[in-house]
Structures are given as C-alpha cells and as structure tokens.
Amino acid sequence: MVKFFISLSFIIILFSKTDDPGNGIYYARVSEEEVYFKVTVEKGLAILEFFLDKKTKGEMNGQVKSGQIFFSDFSIKNEVYDLVFKNGEGHLISKNQDKPKFIKVEPVTKRIDLSLVDISKLIRNNLAPDLVGDWVMIYNLSPDGVVIDDEIKGKNYKVRYSENGSYILDPNAIRDNMPRELVKNFSFSDIPTATWRTEGNNLVINITGITEASESKSVFLIKSDTLLTTSVQGYTTVHVRRK
Template sequence: MKHIFIILNFICFSSLSQNLEGVYSGSLVGDQDLILIEKDQGNYLVTLQTGKNTSLLMLGLQKVDGLTFAVPLQDGDELEVFTTKEGDVLFLEFELENERFNLSFDSVSKSHGSKVISSLGNQKDERLIGTWIEKQAFSLDGTIDKEMDNSTKNYKITYSSDGRIIPDSRIFRDVANKHGHRFDFSDLPTFFWSTDNNCVLITQIPSVNQTFQSTYKIQGDSLIVEEEKIRKVFVKEKK
C-alpha cells in the first residue's frame, strides 16, 4: 500500500510539474495554426495564431493534469479546450455540438514561434501588470455616462509583463451586435501596451498601424483611465 501511495504521488507531481510552454503547430481553426504557450508571472498565456495578422490571446488555467483555455465563439459562447502534453506533442480535447474532439499539435522551434509575438515599447509601468475589471464610466464632468457604462458586465482587460494586452472579447462582440454588424473573433488584432512617465498609456495595434494614447493613474487597487471624452474606473482582480 505504501508503494502504491508513493507511485500515485509521483504521477501527480509529474503532471503538475509538466512543462507546457512552447510553440506547437496543428489545425484548430484553420488548416495551419500555431499555439504559443508561455508563463507570465505565474499565469499561463495562450496565443492562437490563425493567420499572418490574426491571433487570439487567452489566459490559461492550470489544472492538475494539464491546462485549459477558452476560445470565443461567434454565438457569444466560449469553447473550453483542455490540453495535455506527451513528449513533444500537445493534445487538445474539447466538446462542440455534443461531439467530442481530440486534436494533436506538434512542437516547433522557438525561433518559428518568435515571429508570432513581438513586444513594442520600452517603458512599462509594472503597477499596470495584471487583470483589471471595468466598474464605472464617467463623462469628464463627473456624471455617469450611461451609454458607455459597463459596470454590470464586468469586462476584463489584462496587461502582460511582456507588453501584450488581453482584451475581453465580449466587448467587441457586444459592440458589433449593438450596431447590427457581424464580428468575426478571428479578426481581433493583437494589442500592445507601453507607458510614458507612469501616467500616459500607449496602446498599439501593429496590424492596422494604429496608436492610441490615454492618461491614467493608480490609486490602491483602482485604475483610472482618461480618454478623449470619458473616464473609466477599473478594479484589480484579486488572485
């Protein structure tokens, strides 16, 4: 019995310590997709590259025997994908329309994957790193902007330490639905962030050659971002 207990503990420890980081090639959305798994200050970041300028950046949640991440679907739902690794092969499991799928992605060189992500901007205020929940939107005169207020939706935005932004994909879906447009989640570009003098937030979208600036300040667990006509208040998500 003692030997069985030791073996079970060894198996559990091996699963927990499994290194999932790397770049993998296979087919999930398109014919040839890339999945990049990285660790950023204890959190896993999963990038799904489906085209030259098309990528989705998602947060990964570590499980006892693998990793899960959620891929946004067109109907507003999310596809939960469970991943494990055996040797150099990453296995993906998910259920879609009552059918279970099992896919495999092969490991590729890190240099290949380095083309997927490139961080822009040198200065980064470390206080911004983490996930923030949008709580209130005000006009610059201090009144609540009911048109822009998303306090009931709890939209999230994550600033990673390497300069990438993980926006809440629901924002783009909801805006598109509101204006009667069809939004394809695969069209969501990759966003990058940097700061200037710990008070100016710079957001860049290289695929469309766009740069936006806003001012910000951090007070305790609150982040206040002031744009051209609106002031948004975020609260830092507690782990």
C-alpha cells in the first residue's frame, strides 16, 4: 500500500505541470478543405500559422484580449472568417451576413515544436502527434497500482516513437534481457523491426524480427511530459519525455 501511494503521488506531481492554454495546433474542415492552425502566444502577442489544401502555408498576427485570442480576416475558399479562441475552444466565424457559418476548431496537440506539414502527415498515417519523440521508461505498475521491482525499474531505458512510424526500443533493454549465454554475441542485427500506430487512445505496436511477428495493444494517456501505457492485462508503464 505504501508503494502505491508513493507511485500515485509521483504521477500526480508529473501531471501537475500545465501548458499555456493558448498554445497548440488545431484542425477544422471548411468547405471540404482540411485546415491546420498553429497558435503561439507569448507576452501578449498571438501568432497564427496555417496549412491548408496540403500545400498552402501562411502566417498572421492576432490579438490577446480579455482572455480571448482573436485573428481577423482569415480567408478560406474566397470566404472570410474571424478565428476566435475562448475558454480553450476555437471557432471560425464567417463574415458573410447572408450565409453565416460557425465552425468549431478541434484541438490536435499542444506540441507547437512540430510543423503543420508534419502534423497533417501524422494524422493521415494514424500516428498521434503527442507520442512522437523519445521517452524514458521509469517503472511498471501492477494492476493494483504497486510499483514492480523488475528489469525496467531504475534502468532508464529509452523508447522512440518516430514520425515515420518506426518504434525503436533501447538496445540496452534488449541486450540486458537476453539469455546470459547470448549476450557476448549480441549484435544490432538482433534488434527486431517494429512499427507503431494509434487508433483513438489505443497504441498498437507490430514487431517483426528473427522470431515470428507479434502485435501488442495498450491504452495510452499523455499529460504534459508523462506517458502511461496500460496493457490489456492491466499493467502500466510510466514514462517521462526525454528532452
């Protein structure tokens, strides 16, 4: 029980970090057009980058006032909109008085370090942008929330979710957990090939290598710089983002 409270407290501390609510990448579908927006707010200045029709990119400045982020006169398919963010929600509001439109802008990720072109590719390939990057495995939790003293704890093994869909596990994790008699003959060719994809909140990893192919599924949850992946059996791996 003591271990459970320690691990739970650690997760709460990691999850307590909050991001600027204005910064992020958003998506909307306007007149059959896919539009991606990146909003960056710093010191009262709002900057909007946009990517539409899979080829058009641009940038414009906006205003931050009374808790709202406001971009005026944004054109899509010869129609003019105002883009407004308030209370964490965004909307495109048309200026056409005869046929007014009110289109919700959906949040995609807080990862403003990713380009809009890359974001659109990730979405099309079923790769959650928030997972992209390097993570360090901290420890495993049993289904009842107890920290497991296993081969992961204290080793700081790394995993990488690449933008091209490759899943790369720390070679040290593979070497350290090979049978003792095989370690001396360890080669990078022993590392299996793996890919990843997401289906909603489900993470799917496919592994192929010298053994037969396998597929694993888990539920993932990301908050700030903490990643939790929970297997079908109820075991959870806690990761932190490597910077």
